[in-house]
Amino acid sequence: MVLALILVVPLLVQTSRTDAHYEMVGTCRMVCDPYSPTEVLRDPSAVPSTAFGQETKGEPGRPGKPGGLPGDSVKAGEVLVPGEPSPVGPGHIAFYVGLKNPHEGYEVVRFDDVVTNLGSDYDATTGKFTCQVSGIYFFTYRVLMRGGDGTSMWADLCKNGQVRASSIAQDADQNYDTASNSAVLHLDSGDEIYVKLDGGKAHGGNNNKYSTFSGFLLYPD
Secondary structure: OOOOOOOOOOEEEEEOOOOEEEEEOOOOOOOOOOOOHHHHHHOHHHOOOOOOOOOOOOOOOOOOOOOOOOOOOOOOOOOOOOOOOOOOOOOOOEEEEEOOOOEEOOOEOOOOEEEEEEOOOEEOOOOEEEOOOOEEEEEEEEEEEEOOOOOEEEEEEEEOOEEEEEEEEEOOOOOEEEEEEEEEEEEOOOOEEEEEEOOOEEOOOOOOOOOEEEEEEEEEO
């Protein structure tokens, strides 16, 4: 049996007297793609072509920062119930009282018309403010003198029996005069503040509040 391998290559043969020159005429093609040589030869359009100057897709950017924490979810139709109001804090102390009944002589003025008593530190039965929260307080008072008989009236702001502010009203040629004063005091828990007459007559005035006494906490210790 004779096996013959025939390689067909176009040749241009030139013969001379001394030697023979052979020149191969044709083309070579290198294909680097996933297609098999058979598919390329059968259908050359199967090879994807890249146009010159075509932009390529860049790398993806860095991911953004995460957002904030999600809020409380509320179901549709759900009604939120408001919370209870907070109690009065230690810094909320103030009072304002007036005088209805007249006083005279040397006695504590019991301001019996309570308008404001935030913290409940003022006692209308005694006329005294008893400190519950230590700190700096502001106090002011105004007492209308009931005159007409040529007398005078003195009114003192006292702390634990000691005078801290004084005022005087004199009846010269009129029936009424006013005595007033103010003070900024440091109080410890248990200290008492009140207005005390040191002679004379204090006019009440029913609901008119001619005579008043007030104070409040500036700041606690």
